[in-house]
Amino acid sequence: MKFTLPVIGGLLVAGVLATTATSQDEIDPALATAIEARKAHMRLNAFNLGLLGAMAKGEIEYDAEAAAAAAQNLDALSRMDESRYWQPGTDMETLGKDHTEALEAIWAENSEIGDRAETLTETTAAMTEAAGDGLESLQQAMGPLAKACGGCHEDFRVADDN
Amino acid sequence: MKRILGLLIILALLGGAAFWFLTAPQRADPDLFAGVSGDAERGETIFWAGGCASCHAAPGAKGDDRLVLAGGYRIVSPFGTFVTPNISPSGEGMAGWSVEDLGNALLHGTSPDGRHYYPSFPYGTYQHIEPQDIADLKAFLDTLPPSDTADAPHEVGFPFTIRRGVGLWKRVNMTSDWVLQEATTPELERGRYLVEALGHCAECHTPRDMTGGLDRSQWMAGAPNPSGKGRIPAITPDKLDWSATDIAYYLETGLTPDYDSAGGQMVSVIANMGHLTKEDRTAIAAYLKALPQDG
Numbered sequence: 094m095k096f097t098l099p100v101i102g103g104l105l106v107a108g109v110l111a112t113t114a115t116s117q118d119e120i121d122p123a124l125a126t127a128i129e130a131r132k133a134h135m136r137l138n139a140f141n142l143g144l145l146g147a148m149a150k151g152e153i154e155y156d157a158e159a160a161a162a163a164a165q166n167l168d169a170l171s172r173m174d175e176s177r178y179w180q181p182g183t184d185m186e187t188l189g190k191d192h193t194e195a196l197e198a199i200w201a202e203n204s205e206i207g208d209r210a211e212t213l214t215e216t217t218a219a220m221t222e223a224a225g226d227g228l229e230s231l232q233q234a235m236g237p238l239a240k241a242c243g244g245c246h247e248d249f250r251v252a253d254d255n
Numbered sequence: 256m257k258r259i260l261g262l263l264i265i266l267a268l269l270g271g272a273a274f275w276f277l278t279a280p281q282r283a284d285p286d287l288f289a290g291v292s293g294d295a296e297r298g299e300t301i302f303w304a305g306g307c308a309s310c311h312a313a314p315g316a317k318g319d320d321r322l323v324l325a326g327g328y329r330i331v332s333p334f335g336t337f338v339t340p341n342i343s344p345s346g347e348g349m350a351g352w353s354v355e356d357l358g359n360a361l362l363h364g365t366s367p368d369g370r371h372y373y374p375s376f377p378y379g380t381y382q383h384i385e386p387q388d389i390a391d392l393k394a395f396l397d398t399l400p401p402s403d404t405a406d407a408p409h410e411v412g413f414p415f416t417i418r419r420g421v422g423l424w425k426r427v428n429m430t431s432d433w434v435l436q437e438a439t440t441p442e443l444e445r446g447r448y449l450v451e452a453l454g455h456c457a458e459c460h461t462p463r464d465m466t467g468g469l470d471r472s473q474w475m476a477g478a479p480n481p482s483g484k485g486r487i488p489a490i491t492p493d494k495l496d497w498s499a500t501d502i503a504y505y506l507e508t509g510l511t512p513d514y515d516s517a518g519g520q521m522v523s524v525i526a527n528m529g530h531l532t533k534e535d536r537t538a539i540a541a542y543l544k545a546l547p548q549d550g
Binding site: 138139140142143146149150151152235236239240242243246247250251252253254 | 480483485486487500501504507508509510513514515516517518519520521522525529
């Protein structure tokens with residue numbers, strides 16, 4: 094019975110590996126691709142917003158043309174049809190936080206998500222007017238736009254301190 | 256035997272008297288507020304900087320609804336769940352309070368009827384507020400809409416139901432010293448006041464000891480979320496590598512340096528901070544950058 098210990102140890106390791114594998118289990122590749130796509134969409138938002146923010150903060154010099162282009166990108170992004178990213182069943186409650194932080198409230202009946210998306214488009218439209226029109230006007234348009242981002246994240250993305 | 260019993264009784268009486276004496280609720284010197292008159296407009300800044308709406312507005316209130324201070328926000332803690340009271344100018348709230356009453360509450364955690372408030376009300380921070388600012392805050396609170404929501408009871412168990420015991424907590428945990436002792440510029444002094452007297456950032460960003468008091472040696476070093484499962488991040492300069500501009504801009508817009516938006520309880524904090532001047536937000540950033548490394 095010399096090998097009892099290694100055998101038990103081996104079983105334990107195998108058990109741990111198996112549980113780890115189940116907790117990060119594979120999800121339907123189609124759903125995984127949809128989640129990846131919406132994360133990429135958010136990255137593009139942040140990338141374009143980042144240029145406007147850097148100008149607003151005074152980290153880089155204001156450039157009307159570049160600012161206007163970034164604003165137009167944001168506006169175009171906010172008008173894209175995103176329905177294929179946000180497939181039912183791709184919420185955190187169903188898939189776990191390793192896959193997504195999107196709350197199932199997005200898909201709930203009477204969800205305000207549609208109104209929020211409209212608010213975002215209103216603020217990106219305002220930014221396309223403001224961004225090329227001088228630094229001060231860009232800075233002022235940042236507030237409502239940032240609020241539109243944050244407002245939606247507050248209600249529909251899991252809180253980062255929870 | 257009789258003598259020992261007698262001695263024990265005397266000791267018990269002395270102990271009881273000492274407890275009674277040590278735990279007595281304190282009040283502010285009324286002279287502090289003599290001749291001080293409040294300015295509601297200045298008081299609005301104190302209100303937002305102090306973050307009153309984050310706990311006293313009804314849960315989930317947004318925009319102008321955050322000015323209706325109906326209470327009802329539940330602060331979950333290891334000692335029980337505290338439910339914030341109505342502090343609107345109504346019969347259910349603070350109607351009839353004097354400036355001194357508000358001063359006793361903020362500076363000493365003592366209610367108008369002479370009882371201890373629980374330290375879920377951050378008077379350990381508010382004790383640093385200047386009397387003029389208390390009068391200004393009172394003037395502003397008086398302009399807000401009344402709410403007739405009745406207060407819900409706290410959900411705490413024995414021994415925390417003995418309010419008198421809070422007097423001991425105060426003796427152990429309240430100190431009038433600043434954490435940042437050297438505020439070398441007017442900006443740092445303002446930042447220190449905004450953070451250590453009003454903003455009560457430390458209530459979440461600083462870990463607590465066994466009594467539930469802040470561990471001031473770990474100032475802003477990050478802590479478990481007092482009301483949740485997650486962690487509140489460290490914001491000392493060695494841990495938070497954002498520039499002062501990044502911090503100030505985050506407090507204004509909620510945008511991080513990666514252009515993500517703030518989440519969790521910071522959403523409400525930013526809704527308050529957005530009402531401050533740019534100079535005040537910059538002063539808070541300067542204060543955080545001036546903190547000692549490693550808390």
